[in-house]
Amino acid sequence: MIPVVARSEASASLSVHTPAAGLRELFMPLDELLVRGGDPRLALDPVSGCNLYGCSPSPAPQLLCFASSTASPISERAYARAERAREQLMHAAIGLGLDEALDRRTEEMRHELRAHLQLAADVEIVFSPSGTDSQLHALALTRALLGERLTTIVVAADQTGSGTPATARGRHFNAQTASGVAVCKDSPIAGLACESIALPLCSDAELAPRAEHAQFVLDAVKAVSARGHAAMLQIMDSSKLGWRAPDQDCLDLIARRWPGRVQLVVDACQMRLGRRRLRGLLDRGAMVLITGSKFYGGPAFSGALLVPGMLSRALQRCGAVADGLFDYIGRSDWPMTWTSLRARSVARPNLGQWLRWEAALEEIAAYHQVPNGFRAFALRELGQAIENRLIRSSFLRPVITERRGADDEEFARPTIFPFALLRDSRLLAANDVQQVHRALRRHMSGVIGGTDDRAIASQHCLVGQPVRVERSAAAPTALLRLCIGARQVIETWNSDAAVARDNLAREIGRLTDVVAKIELLASHVGSLDSRKV
Numbered sequence: 001m002i003p004v005v006a007r008s009e010a011s012a013s014l015s016v017h018t019p020a021a022g023l024r025e026l027f028m029p030l031d032e033l034l035v036r037g038g039d040p041r042l043a044l045d046p047v048s049g050c051n052l053y054g055c056s057p058s059p060a061p062q063l064l065c066f067a068s069s070t071a072s073p074i075s076e077r078a079y080a081r082a083e084r085a086r087e088q089l090m091h092a093a094i095g096l097g098l099d100e101a102l103d104r105r106t107e108e109m110r111h112e113l114r115a116h117l118q119l120a121a122d123v124e125i126v127f128s129p130s131g132t133d134s135q136l137h138a139l140a141l142t143r144a145l146l147g148e149r150l151t152t153i154v155v156a157a158d159q160t161g162s163g164t165p166a167t168a169r170g171r172h173f174n175a176q177t178a179s180g181v182a183v184c185k186d187s188p189i190a191g192l193a194c195e196s197i198a199l200p201l202c203s204d205a206e207l208a209p210r211a212e213h214a215q216f217v218l219d220a221v222k223a224v225s226a227r228g229h230a231a232m233l234q235i236m237d238s239s240k241l242g243w244r245a246p247d248q249d250c251l252d253l254i255a256r257r258w259p260g261r262v263q264l265v266v267d268a269c270q271m272r273l274g275r276r277r278l279r280g281l282l283d284r285g286a287m288v289l290i291t292g293s294k295f296y297g298g299p300a301f302s303g304a305l306l307v308p309g310m311l312s313r314a315l316q317r318c319g320a321v322a323d324g325l326f327d328y329i330g331r332s333d334w335p336m337t338w339t340s341l342r343a344r345s346v347a348r349p350n351l352g353q354w355l356r357w358e359a360a361l362e363e364i365a366a367y368h369q370v371p372n373g374f375r376a377f378a379l380r381e382l383g384q385a386i387e388n389r390l391i392r393s394s395f396l397r398p399v400i401t402e403r404r405g406a407d408d409e410e411f412a413r414p415t416i417f418p419f420a421l422l423r424d425s426r427l428l429a430a431n432d433v434q435q436v437h438r439a440l441r442r443h444m445s446g447v448i449g450g451t452d453d454r455a456i457a458s459q460h461c462l463v464g465q466p467v468r469v470e471r472s473a474a475a476p477t478a479l480l481r482l483c484i485g486a487r488q489v490i491e492t493w494n495s496d497a498a499v500a501r502d503n504l505a506r507e508i509g510r511l512t513d514v515v516a517k518i519e520l521l522a523s524h525v526g527s528l529d530s531r532k533v
Contacts, residue, residue: 022098022349024160030083030355031057034074036210037178037352038129038301044343053300054441054462061509062460064510068485069240069270069416069464069528071293075487077366078359098329099347100352109357113304113383116364118275122309123282124335129178129353131269132163133328134289134303139170139192139232140325141287141345142263144318145311146230150194152221153231155213155246157198159239159467162468168196168234170324179348181327192320197224201236201245205472207420207479208400209243214250221254221262231262237281238270240467242416243402243477255284263287269303271295272416274409295415296367297487302356316340319444367486370493376410378489378504385508386417386482389515395422395522397516399479402445416465418479421522428525433466433478435528436521440514448524480518482511 025033034057035042041052050056053071062074070159074082083107092101110125120513128134143150152168156159165172172183189447197220203210210216217233224231233254237244252264264286268278272295281288285308293304307315321341330348334341367375390398401414421428422437428436439447445457462479465468471477492503 003438022351023093025277025349025351026093026098026307030079030086031402033086033351033355034035034359035083035352037350038356039132039174039178042301042352047336051300051443053465054220055300055301064459064514065463065487065515066482066484066511067462067464068293068295068297068487069242069481071481072297072462072485072487074114074359075297075363077420078115081362082355084416086355090469092434098349102349103177103332103347106354107336108214109361110335111173112361113364115513116361117278119279119282120309121307121493122312124312124337125334125355126305126329126368127333127353128303128305128309128329128457129305129350130161130163131267131291132173133165133169133178133290134305135161135167135234135265135267136170136189136192136325136328137305138234138265138287138289139167139500140322141305141307141311141315142265143192144195145314146232146261146263149229151227151229151231152196152234153199153217153224154196154200154234155199155217156236156239156243156267158200158202159241159243161269164234165196165198168198170194170322174482178350178353179327179330183327189322190322190324190326192324196231201239201243201361201471202241204469206400207469209402212359217246217250218253221258225258225261231258232265233262234265234267237266237270237277238416238483240296240464240479241399241418242270242272251360265289269294270305270416270492272411274407274411276409277407278306282306283309286389287311290355291357292364295485296360297485298360298363299350299356302353302360304357312337318467333365345430349387363486363490366490370489374500375489376412378492379410379415379484381504382411382484382488382507383413383417384509385417385511386484387458389512390417390419391481393515393519394500396420397422415484416464417482418464419482420477420479421518421525423522427474427477428522430466430468430476430478432525434511436518436525437463437466437480439521440517441515444517444521447528448520453520456513456516456520459517463514464519482514 055071055073059076059079126137152489154168166173170189172187199216230327266281266286266288268288269291288306290304292298293300331342331345390396399418440461445456447455456465464483468479470479494500
């Protein structure tokens with residue numbers, strides 16, 4: 001881990017990241033570099049060699065992974081790119097120095113990401129270690145634009161990242177920043193503290209989106225405006241369960257009623273939206289939170305904030321950003337055109353963040369090299385296979401999924417499929433669902449199942465982490481998620497249609513094995529040995 005230093009020391013010196021220290025770090029084993037500069041959840045368990053998400057820092061091709069709503073292990077091609085990028089930076093740093101070499105490479109990555117996502121040239125990209133860090137960046141920039149009398153409104157607060165309750169109020173979400181600066185968790189960040197309104201999305205009675213959520217959003221904006229505050233409205237596209245909120249009519253009404261008083265920030269960290277829709281959000285002046293993990297399948301903890309050109313120009317004019325933000329950002333994270341913010345920032349090379357983005361860009365490039373028609377076809381075929389398998393199961397209860405419009409292109413159909421677990425027709429308690437999720441990743445043939453079940457029980461599987469659902473009239477339950485990600489599309493594509501069909505059939509077979517193990521574990525949940533899962 002990066003050494004922890006006091007905030008005052010980090011602001012006054014470069015002792016944490018001297019040039020010599022940075023170069024030494026660059027020569028570390030790649031697996032170690034890939035888990036640095038992020039979050040405690042990246043720490044590897046000494047027994048399993050995996051992080052809290054069940055992912056190792058090196059490729060795991062035998063793992064049956066349908067977990068892209070949470071995290072995926074790095075692919076072999078992305079791992080190879082990270083290794084090449086590390087070697088290239090070593091050579092560049094010899095002549096330029098590490099800070100300058102990384103600065104130039106990061107700017108090249110901005111151009112590459114813009115090209116893959118087909119963004120306008122004036123859309124700026126602020127890189128970060130995570131989507132949670134990017135939320136803080138969005139808050140700081142919104143305060144610079146709209147002033148200190150600001151309240152955040154978080155739509156689908158029950159289905160966003162665990163750090164959001166803190167970042168929405170301008171508070172530290174961990175005891176240490178990704179740069180190694182020691183902070184006090186949940187204490188106010190200098191210049192960023194504000195009020196926040198959390199709007200849950202899920203109806204616990206129906207395990208479906210609340211029908212009245214758009215009215216809740218309008219009422220919240222109205223209440224904030226009545227107090228003389230501007231609002232940062234963080235909307236969801238997509239949530240942990242694949243839902244979007246609020247709808248376009250609601251956003252249009254807000255824009256008409258409160259012009260210039262509401263800054264839209266779109267949580268698109270799942271990256272399950274078409275490029276046409278993404279451009280449309282930026283064109284209307286929204287900042288957009290994205291990640292290179294989730295759908296695209298890069299290593300966990302690679303975040304970015306997309307800032308449309310109109311806001312970028314306004315920010316360069318005002319330039320007043322809260323001091324506390326600079327504990328959460330290094331100079332190379334800012335675009336080179338933002339000279340005043342770069343001048344205020346310490347050169348803090350975060351090599352782990354950079355390498356995770358290198359890996360993510362490899363996945364993004366590979367996905368968009370697949371023809372549009374096949375991307376849509378593969379997502380549709382795999383989605384239908386998941387839906388059919390869930391409907392037929394007596395142990396799994398599918399939860400409503402969302403169909404969308406043409407602007408979503410290949411994402412017009414769902415790619416996240418949440419489901420509850422049943423036993424004796426009753427929903428399992430949240431703790432039991434957690435136990436099933438842990439057992440999925442482990443070889444369980446010695447714990448459960450007879451001879452016929454051994455092959456299923458021995459599979460190592462990964463699905464989306466449980467999403468806890470509080471219920472007013474019963475104990476909390478939790479939903480698991482089967483997810484289609486870019487990797488399934490990339491690895492099934494072939495220019496020979498027959499080969500592509502065979503590849504899809506193979507992937508559907510893998511999916512069937514995962515569902516079979518979930519059913520087996522659900523049927524034995526009362527007898528699972530918690531010490532072994």
